[in-house]
Amino acid sequence: MTVFPGMWMVAAVVQATLSLNDKMRFDLVTVFPDFFAGPLDHGILRRARETGIVEVNVQDLRVFTKDRHRTVDDRPFGGGEGMVLKPEPLFEAVEHLLGAPVGDATDKRELPVGTAIVLLSASGKRFDQETARRFTGLARIILICGRYEGVDERVAEHLATDEISIGDFVLSGGELPAMLIVDAVTRLLPGSLGNEASSQNESFSTSIDGQETSDEETSGRSHVKTPTLKNPGWGTLRPSGPALLLDFPHYTRPAEYRGWKVPDVLIGGNHAEVAAWRRAAALEKTKKNRADLFTREPASSDIVRGS
Numbered sequence: 001m002t003v004f005p006g007m008w009m010v011a012a013v014v015q016a017t018l019s020l021n022d023k024m025r026f027d028l029v030t031v032f033p034d035f036f037a038g039p040l041d042h043g044i045l046r047r048a049r050e051t052g053i054v055e056v057n058v059q060d061l062r063v064f065t066k067d068r069h070r071t072v073d074d075r076p077f078g079g080g081e082g083m084v085l086k087p088e089p090l091f092e093a094v095e096h097l098l099g100a101p102v103g104d105a106t107d108k109r110e111l112p113v114g115t116a117i118v119l120l121s122a123s124g125k126r127f128d129q130e131t132a133r134r135f136t137g138l139a140r141i142i143l144i145c146g147r148y149e150g151v152d153e154r155v156a157e158h159l160a161t162d163e164i165s166i167g168d169f170v171l172s173g174g175e176l177p178a179m180l181i182v183d184a185v186t187r188l189l190p191g192s193l194g195n196e197a198s199s200q201n202e203s204f205s206t207s208i209d210g211q212e213t214s215d216e217e218t219s220g221r222s223h224v225k226t227p228t229l230k231n232p233g234w235g236t237l238r239p240s241g242p243a244l245l246l247d248f249p250h251y252t253r254p255a256e257y258r259g260w261k262v263p264d265v266l267i268g269g270n271h272a273e274v275a276a277w278r279r280a281a282a283l284e285k286t287k288k289n290r291a292d293l294f295t296r297e298p299a300s301s302d303i304v305r306g307s
Contacts, residue, residue, distance in 0.1 A: 020140060022191060025055045026182050027097050028175075029090065031072055031144040033060045035175045045183060048192045056182065059097060063087040073148050074252040077272040078266035082149025085253035090144060090155050091258070097142055102159060105259025114139035114162045118181070120174030121146050123246040124163035125289045127177075131164070132184040143181065143277045145174030153249035155262045163289060245293070248278035 028036060036058050039045065048054045051137060061069040066088075073083040094117060095101055103109035111117070116138050125131075144151070144160065156163050166177040186192055251262040265277045286293055 015278070023052055023055050024136075024138070024186075025057065026185075027057045027059055027140070027142040028145065028182075029059045029061055029093050029097075029142065029179050030173075030178075031061050031147055031176055032145075032173070032175060033058045036179065039179050039183075044187050044192055046187065047255075048186050052190050053191050054182075054186050057097075059093055061089050061093055063204050064092040064096065077251045077253075077255070077262050078147065078148070078278070079271070080250075084149055084250045084251055085147055085151040085155070087152040087154045087159075087257045089253075090151070094142055094159060095229075098252055103258075105158075108158070111139070111161065115142070116140070117142045117144065117159060118145045118162045119146065119151060119156050119160035119165050120165075121151065121156065122165050123150075123172045123285055123289060123295065124165040124284040124305055126168075127164050127166050127181060127184075128221045129184070132181070132188055135181070135185045136188045141181075143174070143178040143180050150247065150250035152257075154251070154257055156249070158258075165289075188209040212265055245282045246290060248282040249285060 012078060030036075036056075040049065040056055045054075049056060061072055065071055071086075072089050073085050076082070076084045091102065098112070098115070100112075101109055102111070114137075116135065118141055120143060142156065155297075164177070164181070166180055171177065251266055255262045262276065265273050268274075
């Protein structure tokens with residue numbers, strides 16, 4: 001082997017980095033596994049994979065189907081356009097990756113420490129640089145790429161630890177958002193960039209020229225930190241208009257899965273009650289994931305709860 005000047009010093013630095021930081025793993029659950037072939041083989045991501053900083057595994061969701069057509073979706077309860085990703089293949093794919101069951105309605109299991117399960121959804125909380133920094137403290141992130149009209153709500157409620165959106169627009173699926181998250185998180189990991197200061201002195205950083213800045217100091221720059229609410233209540237918040245609401249939760253067959261039932265109102269066949277429930281559920285989901293879309297207290301007529 002030809003030894004170039006400085007080779008051993010570079011190797012020592014890389015080895016020291018790896019010894020201090022375990023390899024971070026990303027699992028991408030998708031119906032289009034070939035989608036990721038290109039983005040993973042270039043730039044920072046390729047270098048981070050080759051040097052052992054990150055490991056990226058792409059999991060074909062259709063492996064966990066039970067029929068010869070490898071069906072992963074079904075019609076939504078309550079009617080409506082589009083198809084909804086079924087809960088069974090998603091739960092089973094995640095359990096396969098974890099090597100352990102996640103439980104059911106009567107026995108919810110704890111995830112391994114340092115593991116997050118992220119559902120990519122237009123109805124999720126907005127992804128930002130602070131979220132990317134938080135994710136760097138994890139050992140493993142499983143990213144579920146939504147498709148079609150949506151994903152059965154039991155996945156968001158009982159499987160995912162986070163429901164994430166990359167912006168106020170709708171894409172065909174979660175593959176592109178998943179790739180953006182992998183890139184944003186990877187470049188913040190020690191050793192991924194040639195110059196570590198690159199990730200400290202850039203847009204959306206809490207450090208400028210190596211010095212910490214307060215929210216007040218940064219409010220006049222390009223980024224104002226998105227407010228987060230702990231135990232958010234209705235308070236004086238109300239959506240400024242129907243167009244600003246997130247989508248309502250979707251459910252498809254089976255009507256009961258691992259003890260988690262589809263709301264009765266969606267199965268009853270009363271279209272007026274379904275519409276009222278969906279409006280109320282959209283309000284609740286918006287309050288939970290995007291409180292910044294609200295401006296004043298909702299009218300009592302907006303609040304209708306299903307079973």
